[in-house]
Amino acid sequence: MAKLTEQDILTWNGPEDDYMNGDHLEFFRERLLQMKAELLANATQTSQHLQEQEATPDPADRATLEEEYALELRTRDRERKLLQKIDATVRKIDAGEYGYCEDTGEPIGLARLLARPTASLSLEAQERRERLKKQFAD
Template sequence: MAKLTEQDIINWDGNEDDYMNEDHLAFFRERLISLQNELIEKASVTTNNMQEHESAPDPADRASQEEEYALELRTRDRERKLLVKIQDSLREIEEGDYGFCHDTGEPIGLRRLLARPTATLSVEAQERRERMKKQYAD
């Protein structure tokens, strides 16, 4: 069978027994690996750029440059955390747990996973967690 496309995932109307079948798993595995490779490439480019640039002699330029580096490093730190989630998701695919809510065990849903391939909670479970967090934060 041909590989699934994003449109196939959006239009899927199979039954619950067919949820996270081999084609779905292959689609999300490929998507996660592609995302992982993209993040690794960005990190490599950032490292090379920071090593190549000399410190500016003018204090104002140097301060501006350091601010740019700080922003870049914050972005890369967020991406590093995402990389961990991607690797966890790939492990879940191998173990057969991918696509199921960690709280309820129910299917997360293909459309949600399409939007956020590293999702570990169904929309309902995520909303419940956010309400609880907000309730205890107040």
């Protein structure tokens, strides 16, 4: 069978017991590995960019550059955390546990996973957690 496309994933309406079949798992594995490769390329680009930093005599220019670098580093830190989540998600695929809610065990859903391949909760479980978090924060 040919590789699945996003459209195939969105329009899939197979039987419930065919959810997260081998083709689905392979599609999401490739999607996650592609995300990882892009994040690693960004990190390499940032490292090179920071090494090429030129000394700027003007304090205003220097402050602007430092703020840009700080923003870039914060972005890379978020991406580093996402890399860890991607690796954990690939391990779930390998273990046959991908695509099911950590709280309820119910299918997360292909559309949600397509939008957020690292999702570990169904939409309902995610909303429930956010409501609880908000209640305790108030």
